[in-house]
Amino acid sequence: MPRILVIEDEKSVRTNILDLLKVEGYEVFGAENGRIGLQMAQEHLLDLIICDVLMPKMDGFEVLRTLHENPETQTIPFIFLTAKAERADFRQGMELGAYDYLTKPFTRTELLGAVTTQLKKREQIMQQYSTVCAQxxxxxxxxxxxxxxxxxxxxxxxxxxxxxxxxxxxxxxxxxxxxxxxxxxxxxxxxxxxxxxxxxxxxxxxxxxxxxxxxxxxxxxxxxxxxxxxxxxxx
Structure with missing residues (x-):
């Protein structure tokens, strides 16, 4: 069962995402800010992280940057959530290594589509890694x-x-x-x-x-x- 961490400071948004993912059969974790989310990402073996950009204490960019400094977390697929749709934000996120970007408000189909796509990519990467290890x-x-x-x-x-x-x-x-x-x-x-x-x-x-x-x-x-x-x- 894929394990997904949702880092979102707005409780209603975080709860809705967690509930939606639970219904789809995913094992989910929730964090109300970047620092807590970073700690949870380091404690749990995750398959995907969904993270808001603008948050108190530590924003999404800093969370992603810190995760990429750790070999154990740098390969976890990362999807940004943001209410801002400026092109500069998209570019900055992708340059930091984000896998995808969702602009709030987003639909259930958009969220699940992004999640499914990234989990499939991760599975392919893990299969390739296993093949390389065997070789x-x-x-x-x-x-x-x-x-x-x-x-x-x-x-x-x-x-x-x-x-x-x-x-x-x-x-x-x-x-x-x-x-x-x-x-x-x-x-x-x-x-x-x-x-x-x-x-x-x-x-x-x-x-x-x-x-x-x-x-x-x-x-x-x-x-x-x-x-x-x-x-x-x-x-």
Missing amino acids: LEALTSKIRELQQMADVKDRLLDNLIEELREPISNISMTITLLKEKVPGAQRDRYLEILQEEFSREVNLLNQVSDLQQILTPANVKLLRQFSLLQEKGEV
Whole structure:
């Protein structure tokens, strides 16, 4: 049920508007001046404010200006009521952010038409806001997923580099020992085998940087799933 605040210093006008809106099924609140209305607007979650322009203590322009300074109230649709029809008043109200303007005296049809129009606009805005929030949540989730994939890729590359460094070091050391300790044809054969293995490992290590381009997010995701399957199988 939409919640509407009516700020009007003339009691008879305020009461008539409140009664009319109640009959239409709206939840209504009434305030007899701008200060009280501003306080009520800050206390209640409202869908629309209908406010007179000329009031004691705080006029409608000041109410609207103050509401727009508060992020929690600045998006509430605002309809001005006034007995003055000067063009300057209309322009000032709209420049401050008023959504609509009704000049007293107004008919029931004019009031309800303005209320219905602004509530529909608010509903559309809220739907758009919900859509944007959903899109933002989906984007945030995707960013988290990509970050996780990037972390997996980095760990995979780090592990690969470490796994390559030790065999290369061992092969290099073995080649040195063979050259010094094992004589003849046997040594030459061992050296040949180790030299081939050493060259292969070095070449593989040099290709690690190219692997970064191969590990797309989709491929990393598959690798992560495969890794999880292996871990389960080993348990």
